Amino acid sequence: MTDALVISNIVLWVAVLALLVAVIALSRQIGILYERIAPMGALMMDTGPKVGEAAPVFDLPSLGGGHVAVGAPAARATLLFFLSPTCPVCKKLLPVLQSIHAAESRTLDLVFASDGEMPEHAEFRQRAGLGAFPYVLSAELGMSWRISKLPYAVLIDERGIVRGKGLVNSREQIESLLTARDLGLVSVQDYMDRKIAKEIA
Template sequence: MTIEFIIASNVLLWAAFLALAALMLGVIRQVGLLHERSAPLGAMMVDKGPDVGERSPVFNAKTFQDDEPLLIGRALTPGRASLLMFTGPSCPICAKLLPIIRSVAAAEGADVVLISDGTAAEHRQFLRDHPLKDERYVVSPEIGMRYQVSKVPYGVLLDADGVIKGKGLCNTREHVESLFETIRLGQPSLQKYLSSNTANAKEVTVGEHVH
């Protein structure tokens, strides 16, 4: 009788443990979904460098891979936009975002320049782990300082004339896509666009009440 009671108790204990574990996994998943849904819409501008609407400063640089001269701040290919993505060789989000940057830029017909800082050994390891395709890779603390970039990955989108059309911190595909969306919306950021629409909606509502 005692042995049967112990066995039954152990079975119930394990069942309770497994149920609790399943419950915790569900809670963790819901927290993750809530975090994604509450993330800011669009790339967030956190720098104080050249503003949207201004023409980008020009930098004479060279690619890290083969010392190819590169004029950053103007179109690399005539008629095409350029996405300057500030990254870091030890930044895990930057590495995870690279295929997304490549995919979005290809869909939008834009050239990509990855701008980084650090030691040569770090960059060689990064490029071994994450082989590039059409992207240019530049090591230049000067460009980051000129744009006053303090966090990475940070994107700056230039149009074919070198005018800054959008910029901001990019942690997800949504953030990268939002840089290109600003061109179509004619606004410096999605936050500005939503704010403008909200203000216009309030004006319309007030006008309707007046009439």
């Protein structure tokens, strides 16, 4: 009986040590993968106004009243977010956008854009708690940016110049637009390409 207990304890300790070695090995592999996989920025489509060009200017009525000069020079940069009430990813990103705006409110305005029927959007705007933000409806605005998929974000600086744009599905992709602007780059992918080119050279 005693021999059986000793043997079972030895087997258990061997199993625990084997698991510990496996966890350490997996942790190392995760670290290697993290270094190899580049950060994924907003997926930039090669259509519409290009980064570095002047944004098209639209003077549009907001659902909350008043008008919004989208793309015009302003006191702060503008994050223009194209969404739809039926887009689940758009809805998921709304708290993220509000959080980013709260952190960047001194230098960034947030404008929501879509097209469609006003009653549907007015109800969605109220339900989503977007009353504090301009919300414009304009098919022409979407067409000028060649928006084919949602959610899509555009960063326009104070001078009305496009600083970043792309299809966004996560906080990281939205923040990549701001990061690229701060680094003076077209996109995060552009930064990674430059970094890889330097390492190769």
